[in-house]
Amino acid sequence: MTGPVDPSPQDLLDLERQVCFALAVASRNVIALYRPLLEPMGLTHPQYLVMLALWQHAPLSVRELGHLLQLDPGTLSPLLKRLEAGGLIRRQRNPHDERALAVTLTDAGQELRAEALKIPPAVVERLGLPLENLERLHAALTEVIKATTP
Template sequence: MSDMADPLSLDRQVCFALAIASRNVIGLYRPLLEPMGLTHPQYLVMLALWERAPLSVKELSKLLRLDPGTLSPLLKRLEAVGYIRRRRDSQDQRVLAVSLTPEGHRLRGEAEKVPPAIVGRLGMNMEELQELHRSLTRVIAAADGAHH
């Protein structure tokens, strides 16, 4: 059977292309994030906080699409290195609020160098990357819709 006719050919699988692209692109971040003491998942947490802090753990969980059990160790590590603070909300003690420390705010300046460096390493133009982002956003929405 030729690859073109085989619906199970590895090279024709969207899931395979997404998995490899994700692993390879995230790999490009590693040498840029290591000097900041961040892993890629921790970087995503910081991006959300730089944009919207303070946030509750529940809000962060929803924004990042991570369950609280996965998010909690990331937050503990970021707190241990001094980038964030977790405190009970003064209005509602059940809510754990996450905010940036001065060091966490300062780190944003270093992080601003990451996106252009990634674009440079990928060697793709901004139009291609924006179209890819739009396509992936549609894939995410379609997959979300298929789960409901």
């Protein structure tokens, strides 16, 4: 009769060794750092990502925005509706292609950018990690995204 198997320190199923676990916990924790910074701006984290994309690239078609953010239309559409209801963006038919919706920033959406400039340094401060470490982490995560994007 054999006894219980002692888990080896190299057990491939150790929770602490799982990349998916580390990414999930880190993602939840980092997004939680953003919440109190974004609330006064009236934005959720997903809405903030939409605004970041628009501040950098507007105008964008809904399709281009979805591709850039790697979001499907079913996820992106409610975000855009809430941002439009909040007066930050405008969705309108592209005059060159009536099938496509163009997403642009309103004046209020443009003005919000000045306040958003405070977010990245505040997050870096709250993380308490050297900027070089965060840049290396970003580079590594970008590699993971490239490796997992079809």
